[in-house]
Amino acid sequence: MTPPPSPPSLSVRRLAYAYPDGTQALFGVDLTIGRGERVALLGPNGAGKTTLVMHLNGILTAGHGTVEVAGLPVGKDTLGEIRRRVGLVFQDPDDQLFMPTVREDVAFGPANLGVRGAELEHRVREALERVGLPDVADRPPHHLSFGQRRRVAVATVLAMRPEILVLDEPSSNLDPASRRELAEVLRSLDVTVLMVTHDLPYALELCERSLILSGGVIAADGPTREILADDALLAAHRLELPYGFAVADRPS
């Protein structure tokens, strides 16, 4: 990869946030993700992962600190463009797929951006091809399998040509085959990916680099393999590899 002259895909500086009821969720998060990187954001339940994700496309607005997407700061006046640049894939595909047919659902995002006609058709077809489901366009989402629905959810944001794809627990509830199919799709994409998960093997499989979010701050940042090989680090942040699973520091 050539060193990017352009700004990083995502840059978060000293981000802090407290919920309206006073619960502080983020205590100053700093992270930078370069263009084309695939990064896993690891953390136990309640670490603030989802809160952080909600900041990335301006659904929550920072109490303190800044979020920039490819150089553009998240703010009230930039929301439209920010939401185009950040493709958020939610955990439950039934929340993400709300239109009567897959085609309309994939078209929803780009149509909101003003894309119409043949160009819209093209975007829908292209997005569905990229997730390996070119034939489901006219089906209602609830007639697809769970794994297919998750991939269609990825297609709905790909159709907006995002700068960065943010996935919330992409592997949850998937059977092994769907898990592998999704991994193949994600690996084939040429966009920046931030994957929020506590599925450590999946992070190792897909992401070179990992961050640990714990207690509302970034507690570790490094190559996934090194992080997963550090038992003490994982234990300190309530992260565990599945039974019988060990990661060597260096690939043998």
Place this chain on the structure above:
Amino acid sequence: MGAGHHHQLYRPGDTVVHRLPPQCKLPAVAAFAVVVVATPRDAFWAFGVYALLLAGVAAAARVPARFVLRRMVVEVPFVVFALALPVIGLGARVEVLGVSLSVEGLWAAWNILAKATLGVVASILLAATTEPRMMLLGARRLRLPQTLVQIAMFMLRYMDVILDEMRRMRVARESRGFAARDVRQLPVLAKSAGALFIRSYERGERVHLAMLSRGYNGSMPIIDDVGASAASWAVAAVLPVAALATAALSWSLS
């Protein structure tokens, strides 16, 4: 569509009636219903003509009578009400097979039965030839309030999801030995309904977030559009215009 799944009211086909744009069919059926209701109840022949008109539409759409009859079950509550009217009605009475019936009640029963049946059959034919989502598209083309159309759209999408959730809750209840035998079990069912309501409400919030994330700004973008030519409007108008002519004749005769 090729999916093999269809709404149970819809009967796939490729006839003139199926091909008509939804925004032409909806007002045609509505106008037909209004004309039927406005027809004097003693113009028996006019109702016969209306029935023939609908039979014509059914034939053109290749919707078999059995299909229509099975779906007419929705009318049963009205039928029960209509049948009660002659018994409980006041005023002059006649003896029919030894039962004393109110004349006014009989007229009212006939009026309700005839008009409701024609209206129900017309809407069954509309539903049988128009996919639910096309119906919504038509509603939007007719500039029905956006919010209402969107609510109907979400109902269509999430009905199955919510029914599924309801089924899972029932299975979970029954797995722990619950059986709804009599009134005493009602509180449990009421709480389940409450939980289902809250779950659906929360889902609604999550869906809204997902929509905002993809640039939703209060109005649905028009993705699929179906234009209607003057010819389609003319074809759709055949039913209400023929009905109107019949009604006009019945008014002038009465």
